[in-house]
Amino acid sequence: MTTYSAVVTTGIYCRPGCGARPLLRNTRTYEHPAAAEAAGFRACLRCRPYRVAAPIAADAPELVCRTWQLIIDGALDGGTEAALAERVGLSPRHLRRLFLRHLGATPDQLARSRRAHFARRLLDDTDLTVLDVAFASGFGSLRQFNRVMREIFRASPSDLRDRRHRSDRPAADGGLVLRVPCVPGYDWGAVRGLLAARAVPGVEEVDGDVYRRTITVDGAPGVLEVAPGQDGSLLVRAHLPYWEGLIHVVGQAGRMLGADTDHAAGVAALSGDPVLGPLVRKRPGLAVPGAWNALEAGVRAVVGRGAEEHGRATALMGALVAKLGAYVPGLPGGLTHTFPEPAALTPAALRATGLGEGEAEVLGALAADAGRGHPALGHGTSRDALAALPYAGHDLRQELAFRLGHREAFPAGDPEVRAALAGLGLDPTAPDRWRPWQALAAAHLMAHGGTL
Known part of the structure; x- marks a missing residue:
């Protein structure tokens, strides 16, 4: 499990490997970015923690892992923690207590962080409009999107886009290309081999390092192409009828x-x-x-x-x-x-x-x-x-x-x-x-x- 370090004197948290060298006595550690954000820290501009995978540890309780999967599916996009707790057979208070104990953040805080991190990657990697980014990331309104991005990144979406690095945007030849973070050590070659062995003719294929498949989004056809990227990430090229709810399509692909x-x-x-x-x-x-x-x-x-x-x-x-x-x-x-x-x-x-x-x-x-x-x-x-x-x-x-x-x-x-x-x-x-x-x-x- 990746451990994130937060510096109390700067209010910034970093992922492992960041070049910052704060004094040990000034640091706090968190197991998930949402936990650091809930404690009031913002993401480092140098190491950009939102660009790496932030998984739930495999040894977390099964109930926490199952509930996290429901959150990925959008259970909290328009729903409440109370409805989510009822769905998994717990009281809202007990569900929050479980998440705080094992992840350091509540379900709502985790869902908010996930949407914001996905949006930040879209702002970096694509030229989608701010409005399209908001709805592609699962936000219910532009107002909500602006508020959450300011709370987590201390800047508006437009300002965040202006800060992106020149090399951020992946080269695209049609479709929308974005990076999908992977856990450290992820072996795309081995996973690609399993996918190739089971590829459904006409629906899936593996061509060299590229896996592609057809999908259906609300009855309309689309295509996803996956290839290895840099820094341990995958590049996903999406050809979709529209971008609303893209976060759930990418989440489904990641699973x-x-x-x-x-x-x-x-x-x-x-x-x-x-x-x-x-x-x-x-x-x-x-x-x-x-x-x-x-x-x-x-x-x-x-x-x-x-x-x-x-x-x-x-x-x-x-x-x-x-x-x-x-x-x-x-x-x-x-x-x-x-x-x-x-x-x-x-x-x-x-x-x-x-x-x-x-x-x-x-x-x-x-x-x-x-x-x-x-x-x-x-x-x-x-x-x-x-x-x-x-x-x-x-x-x-x-x-x-x-x-x-x-x-x-x-x-x-x-x-x-x-x-x-x-x-x-x-x-x-x-x-x-x-x-x-x-x-x-x-x-x-x-x-x-x-x-x-």
């Missing part, structure tokens, strides 16, 4: 890529395992891959259930997308379709693609729940909520939990996980010894099974 999740504690714990340890030490920066959404993860899990290898599952996914997805002309590379919308995945339509009766019924029910916005299928859900889905068997629940960010999920039904366990001579009870880092262990088994 899919595992770019903002701190796995350091899990890497330290698993490195000592006699069998898994060499795999972890080989790729310490491998992140647990997520999914664009639960529906895509569920379809892949069910379609691949009977496949002995990912090649067959990939072909089946391509056929399903070609038949039920929306064709979009003029897309780059091999992209041709968006992933099917929930309404298109009816049992009858799924049977027409060649799926069996049982698989079609399960995916039809999953799609219906996804279309209704069932809370169990969102990031930040609990395993108990997934267990309550009547159509979801053990393997599907584990795959969904794995893709939705639960660190103790273990998709033992995944073909590459099965192959890796068999190749390493491990029995099905092996994941028990990797608690609470089974998801990270599974990611390394996938990479090993895929011979990355």
Whole structure:
């Protein structure tokens, strides 16, 4: 976990590696930028802490991690802490107490800091108007945006843009390009390899160092391209119909890529395992891959259930997308379709693609729940909520939990996980010894099974 240092004599906080050298007696430490900001400190102009990832530590309580995922999804953009607390089954007071104890800031303070940091990066990296930046960052009004930016950065958005460095704006050839901070040591090559092994034909592709995919924003198609940037960041080029709510699109992409999740504690714990340890030490920066959404993860899990290898599952996914997805002309590379919308995945339509009766019924029910916005299928859900889905068997629940960010999920039904366990001579009870880092262990088994 990154520790931020704040200097009481200057009122400024910095990230590790900053060239400032204050006296130790004048410094205070915080585990999250929001905590330093809540204490009245502003970001250093030299090291610019808003340009690095600020993850929640992987060893934080599961409830705090799940609630943070809901905040990333925008639960506090128009909602209240009280409504958020009710959603996770706590009183508002207890929720605030948990966040203050483990993160040093309340949920509202964390949400405000996240929106402000994203806006500051847009002001640096793009030429979007101040109004577009406000709504792209999840603010409800320009007035609110101006107020929060002055509170956190001690300057107006226009003044902050005037201060940006000449080299800040990434080179762009169409679309909007912005930097996405990653946790220290993040291994884009290893993550890209996992994405390439599972790329859905027509929807996703990996071309050299670039990953691209189609997405749908309120029914309209868009494209995201991800490539390695400088200073450990990723560059995301977005081709979208509009920029409002861009912070949530980028947040969704970050979760899919595992770019903002701190796995350091899990890497330290698993490195000592006699069998898994060499795999972890080989790729310490491998992140647990997520999914664009639960529906895509569920379809892949069910379609691949009977496949002995990912090649067959990939072909089946391509056929399903070609038949039920929306064709979009003029897309780059091999992209041709968006992933099917929930309404298109009816049992009858799924049977027409060649799926069996049982698989079609399960995916039809999953799609219906996804279309209704069932809370169990969102990031930040609990395993108990997934267990309550009547159509979801053990393997599907584990795959969904794995893709939705639960660190103790273990998709033992995944073909590459099965192959890796068999190749390493491990029995099905092996994941028990990797608690609470089974998801990270599974990611390394996938990479090993895929011979990355």
